[in-house]
Amino acid sequence: MxxxxxxxxxxxxxxxxxxxxxxxxxxxxxxxxxxxxxxxxxPDRRRLQFVWAWLAAGIICYIPANIFPMMRTQTLASLQGGTEATIIEGVIELIHYGSYDIAIIVFVASVVVPIAKFVAIIWLGLVAGKPSTAEDAHSRLRVFEVVEFIGRWSMIDVFVVAVLSALVQLGFVVSIHPGPAAASFALSVAFTMLSAQSFDPRLIWRGLPLQSSKN
Missing domain, CATH: 4.10.1060 (ZNF265 like)
Structure with a gap:
């Protein structure tokens, strides 16, 4: 406008x-x-029910992804026991060993980005089709584009665990296996991406008035 x-x-x-x-x-x-x-x-606001459904599934899967271990490590064929680490515990361990840059990347990709996506999709679903100005509509569209762009980078934890599980298999000495949180986190990311893709960005423009209030 x-x-x-x-x-x-x-x-x-x-x-x-x-x-x-x-x-x-x-x-x-x-x-x-x-x-x-x-x-x-x-464009139809009734199709937002798909957005809410996929988002609810993503949030539900994100809870066990942070509670259960993301990775399990066994040494000497379990003779010396094994260790398990959740996402947050892995970040703390990286900080303990001085890998601050990797710890920041994992924390941002595994905690900050998913929560920010949840909040952004909820906000977009609530304001879709509501009265707005052209400036507000462009701001909402930029938020939607950011959510779609960062979706592809949300799997970094799962990729790291998958690569380590494939490479670090030294038989009797040490082995690394993905924990139950890896599957939950992957499902959470997939459901959140489906939620974002189910959102119809054309609804952003439905709230524009036919003319400005100055007329």
Whole structure:
């Protein structure tokens, strides 16, 4: 919405429906995009139920991911016992051995990023379709783009455990195995990504008024 009070016309109000795959707009009522052959549907707040469902599943899986051990280490064929470490315990151990940079990366990717994604998706779901200005809409769109971008980096803990489990298998001496938290964390990340992908960014623009309050 411009400061001069010009009308804000969205594709939905113009009788058009946009394709979420390629961005092409078509007349309302078109069922399939002729460019990429994707199914077309108008923005609908009722589809937010998919966002909430996937997000709830992600939060539920994130709880055991932080309670149960992420990695199990056995030495001398368990003759000297084994050790288990959760995500936070692993970060503390990295700090203890002076690996501050790796500890920061693991903490940010495994704790800060997932919680920030939960908060961001909840906020987007609550404000979707609500009254806003063009500036607010652009801010919400940037938040959504950030959530989608950082989603691919949320698996760093699972990748580290998988690589260590494949490489550090020295038979009788030492072996590393993923703990139950690894599967929970992977599921939490997958569900959260599905939640973000289920969110229709076109709902962000549904809250724009037809004209500014200055008119």
């Amino acid at each position: 411009s400061e001069g009070g010009t009308k804000v016309l969205t594709a939905h109000r113009a009788g058009l429906v946009g394709c979420r795959s390629c961005g092409r707009v078509w007349p309302e009522g078109t069922e399939k995009c002729a460019r990429c052959h994707a199914s077309l549907h108008p």
